[in-house]
Amino acid sequence: MTENNVTTPIIDPACYAAATAAIRAEALRLLEAGEVTAVVGYRAGRRAGTAMPEVAVTAETAAQLIFSPGCQNNLALFLSKAKRDALPKGKVAIVVKGCDLRALAGLIGESQLKREEVHVIGVACPGVYGAPADTSKPLSVESIARKCRECKVHLPEGVDLVAGTLPPLPDLSPLEAEELARLEAMTPQQRWAFWTEQFSRCIRCLACRQVCPFCFCTQCLCDRNRPQAVDTSPRPAGNTAWHIVRAMHLAGRCSGCAECERVCPMDIPLNLLNRKMAKELFELYGFEVEMQPQEQTPLTSYRDNDDQSFIK
Amino acid sequence: MHAEKQHHDFEPKLVAFVCTWCTYAGADLAGTSRMHYPSNVRVVKFPCTGRIDPVFILRAFQKGADGVLVSGCHPGDCHYMAGNFHARRRFAAFRQLLDFVGVDLNRLQFSWVSAAEGGKWVDVVSELTERVRELGPMREFRELDAEEHWSAQLNEPELKEAYHTI
Numbered sequence: 001m002t003e004n005n006v007t008t009p010i011i012d013p014a015c016y017a018a019a020t021a022a023i024r025a026e027a028l029r030l031l032e033a034g035e036v037t038a039v040v041g042y043r044a045g046r047r048a049g050t051a052m053p054e055v056a057v058t059a060e061t062a063a064q065l066i067f068s069p070g071c072q073n074n075l076a077l078f079l080s081k082a083k084r085d086a087l088p089k090g091k092v093a094i095v096v097k098g099c100d101l102r103a104l105a106g107l108i109g110e111s112q113l114k115r116e117e118v119h120v121i122g123v124a125c126p127g128v129y130g131a132p133a134d135t136s137k138p139l140s141v142e143s144i145a146r147k148c149r150e151c152k153v154h155l156p157e158g159v160d161l162v163a164g165t166l167p168p169l170p171d172l173s174p175l176e177a178e179e180l181a182r183l184e185a186m187t188p189q190q191r192w193a194f195w196t197e198q199f200s201r202c203i204r205c206l207a208c209r210q211v212c213p214f215c216f217c218t219q220c221l222c223d224r225n226r227p228q229a230v231d232t233s234p235r236p237a238g239n240t241a242w243h244i245v246r247a248m249h250l251a252g253r254c255s256g257c258a259e260c261e262r263v264c265p266m267d268i269p270l271n272l273l274n275r276k277m278a279k280e281l282f283e284l285y286g287f288e289v290e291m292q293p294q295e296q297t298p299l300t301s302y303r304d305n306d307d308q309s310f311i312k
Numbered sequence: 313m314h315a316e317k318q319h320h321d322f323e324p325k326l327v328a329f330v331c332t333w334c335t336y337a338g339a340d341l342a343g344t345s346r347m348h349y350p351s352n353v354r355v356v357k358f359p360c361t362g363r364i365d366p367v368f369i370l371r372a373f374q375k376g377a378d379g380v381l382v383s384g385c386h387p388g389d390c391h392y393m394a395g396n397f398h399a400r401r402r403f404a405a406f407r408q409l410l411d412f413v414g415v416d417l418n419r420l421q422f423s424w425v426s427a428a429e430g431g432k433w434v435d436v437v438s439e440l441t442e443r444v445r446e447l448g449p450m451r452e453f454r455e456l457d458a459e460e461h462w463s464a465q466l467n468e469p470e471l472k473e474a475y476h477t478i
Binding site: 183184188189190191192193194195196200221229230235236237240241244245247248251252273276277280281284285298299300301302303304306307308310311312 | 365366367370371374387388394397398400401402403404405406407408409410411412413414415416421422423424436452453456457459
């Protein structure tokens with residue numbers, strides 16, 4: 001453990017370079033062979049250490065693809081039916097981390113795309129930066145994302161190519177699980193106070209919805225009036241309802257990529273809600289989101305003998 | 313014989329979301345059998361418990377319900393074969409979410425009441441009414457709703473104070 005020395009690099013930077021080389025070689029090969037029309041990946045951002053999504057269609061752009069700790073975006077977002085039009089027609093290749101792969105598998109499971117329509121380049125991902133991180137320095141205990149501290153999907157499975165290899169990983173404390181346990185130990189009144197405070201800051205920019213691969217409804221329930229289900233103005237009542245509805249609609253589907261939490265300008269710990277739902281569904285129905293497409297999610301299926309101890 | 317009507321300081325408002333095939337018919341049976349149950353409950357009829365979106369429950373609380381009852385057919389009796397099985401999973405997850413956000417689950421009751429169980433309907437409603445009566449009014453959601461709502465009165469002390477500080 002190097003928890004005290006917070007700026008020490010915790011992961012060998014060479015592994016990111018190896019993944020970058022593997023992604024570039026594969027992207028060039030695919031584009032030159034005409035196997036895909038585009039490669040959805042990352043390129044370096046303007047500021048040092050950052051990265052941004054890139055749709056590579058030529059050899060020149062493919063040579064700019066990278067993988068670095070700044071590659072936070074979940075690119076599976078671009079593959080839902082609603083957003084697929086932004087990409088060239090035909091088969092595309094996509095660069096995914098383990099958590100993004102779960103989202104991609106979820107989209108395939110929900111018939112948003114077919115497995116054979118996409119060439120999946122998985123990355124052996126040791127971790128990426130969290131939201132407020134100094135991206136000019138290598139990944140440290142301080143700057144690593146909270147989701148990466150307890151990641152179980154460093155190595156993608158069932159992909160067409162795994163780029164890079166996993167370096168030895170540091171042993172980090174699971175901050176998010178600890179926070180979840182802390183909240184669960186509170187009384188309902190304390191939890192209500194906690195969440196009311198969090199939700200009262202929400203400005204309803206809906207970035208969490210925009211960035212979520214699973215929020216692909218063409219008309220969101222929360223935007224509708226007549227009848228209006230959720231108040232649309234950024235006031236406490238509507239905010240609370242919005243976040244409850246969002247967590248409910250993601251239950252059993254959320255891949256845990258924590259993009260909602262990363263993009264939230266008000267730093268609301270949204271992934272706690274997602275994780276809570278995932279935990280409950282595992283405890284109730286033994287369901288876990290996986291890297292392979294699954295036919296059914298727990299809330300779209302049932303068993304005759306499901307628990308009904310709460311029903312009179 | 314009518315039981316003597318008791319007077320209480322607080323009469324809770326309950327909203328019951330029921331399915332039309334079982335619980336609504338059960339409540340109807342209770343009525344036609346001249347059974348007595350608290351008039352605190354407002355029944356909203358749905359085709360099936362599978363049609364009851366969790367957002368309805370939220371909205372009921374926000375608009376002033378002190379307790380919510382969701383009731384439908386027993387498992388296996390659904391008119392649409394599997395609506396209540398799906399509802400069972402959905403509500404199992406939803407009540408855990410509400411609990412995590414800090415809502416008192418004693419205000420939310422789920423039940424299976426068939427068309428023949430007029431007596432069970434009376435029991436369920438009476439019990440929930442008494443329980444919510446003891447808990448008192450549901451303040452949490454109503455406070456949220458009232459927050460940052462301006463009364464539109466120009467002589468509000470709050471507004472005056474804000475005016476003077478500018």
